[in-house]
Amino acid sequence: MIIGAQLYTVRKACETLDGLDDALRRVSEMGYRAVQLSGVCRYDPLWMKEKLEKYSLVAPLTHTALSDIVNETDRVVADHKAFGAGYVGLGSVPDFKKSGCDRAVFDACFEKLAPAIEKISAAGLKFMYHNHNMEFARLPDGRLFIEYLTSLFPAEKLGVTLDCYWVTAGGGDPVFWLEKLAGRTDCIHLKDMIYYGPEGGVRMAPVGEGNLNHPAILAAGERTGVKFAFVEQDHCYDEDPFDCLRKSLHNLRAMGATD
Numbered sequence: 598m599i600i601g602a603q604l605y606t607v608r609k610a611c612e613t614l615d616g617l618d619d620a621l622r623r624v625s626e627m628g629y630r631a632v633q634l635s636g637v638c639r640y641d642p643l644w645m646k647e648k649l650e651k652y653s654l655v656a657p658l659t660h661t662a663l664s665d666i667v668n669e670t671d672r673v674v675a676d677h678k679a680f681g682a683g684y685v686g687l688g689s690v691p692d693f694k695k696s697g698c699d700r701a702v703f704d705a706c707f708e709k710l711a712p713a714i715e716k717i718s719a720a721g722l723k724f725m726y727h728n729h730n731m732e733f734a735r736l737p738d739g740r741l742f743i744e745y746l747t748s749l750f751p752a753e754k755l756g757v758t759l760d761c762y763w764v765t766a767g768g769g770d771p772v773f774w775l776e777k778l779a780g781r782t783d784c785i786h787l788k789d790m791i792y793y794g795p796e797g798g799v800r801m802a803p804v805g806e807g808n809l810n811h812p813a814i815l816a817a818g819e820r821t822g823v824k825f826a827f828v829e830q831d832h833c834y835d836e837d838p839f840d841c842l843r844k845s846l847h848n849l850r851a852m853g854a855t856d
Contacts, residue, residue, distance in 0.1 A: 601631030603829030608636035625652035635660035642679035698734040733767025760786040779821040805848025
C-alpha cells in the first residue's frame with residue numbers, strides 16, 4: 598500500500614502553477630510517493646507528467662469536475678493517461694446533501710454519469726466515487742446509499758475511494774466497510790477524528806492524533822488489496838496544512854505503514 602498526499606489538503610497553496618509545483622516538491626521531500634490531484638489549479642497533463650517525474654511521484658487518482666467527466670469524457674481519459682493516472686474520481690454528487698439525501702438527485706447524477714463510466718472502463722481506467730457521511734443514510738427499502746451505489750455498476754467499473762473519517766461520521770466502521778467493499782477500494786482516504794471541547798463536537802486531525810483505529814484500518818487495507826492510501830485533511834484549522842501532512846506521514850510510519 599502506497600501512502601499518498603491528497604493535495605486538497607493544501608489547496609490554498611495550489612491555486613497557481615508555481616504554487617502547485619512547489620507543493621509537489623514539498624510533499625515529495627516529506628517522503629510521500631504519491632499524490633491525489635484535487636482542488637488544484639488547471640494544468641496541462643504533460644506539464645504534470647514532467648513534474649511528477651521530477652519529484653519521483655505518481656498521481657494515480659484525481660477528483661474531476663462532474664461536468665468534465667460527463668461532457669468531456671474523451672479529454673478526461675486522455676489527460677489521465679498522459680500523466681499515468683488510472684483512476685478518474687468524483688468527490689460527491691452535487692447537491693445530494695443539500696437535498697436531504699434525495700434518491701432522485703442521486704439517480705439523476707448517475708444517469709448522466711453512466712455513459713462516461715462505461716467509456717472510462719472501456720479505456721482501461723476506473724471511475725472512483727468518494728464518500729462522505731451522507732452515503733450512510735438509509736433508503737426506504739433499508740439499504741444504505743453506499744450499498745445502492747455499488748449495485749449500479751460492477752466492481753471493475755465503479756470503485757469507492759473510502760474515506761474512513763466520513764464512514765465513522767456516518768456511523769459506520771471503516772474496517773467493516775473495507776472488507777465489505779473489497780475489490781472496489783483500490784484507493785482510500787485517511788484522516789483522524791478528535792473530540793473538540795470548545796465546539797462540543799468533533800474535528801479533523803492529523804492521522805494518529807485522534808481516535809480512529811488506524812492500525813486496524815491499515816491492516817484491513819492490506820488484507821483487502823488497497824493500493825493507495827491518501828492522507829486528506831479537509832480542514833486544518835489553525836495548523837499549517839503542510840505540517841498536518843507531515844505529522845500524518847510520521848505517525849503512519851510509526852504505525853508500521855510501508856510502501
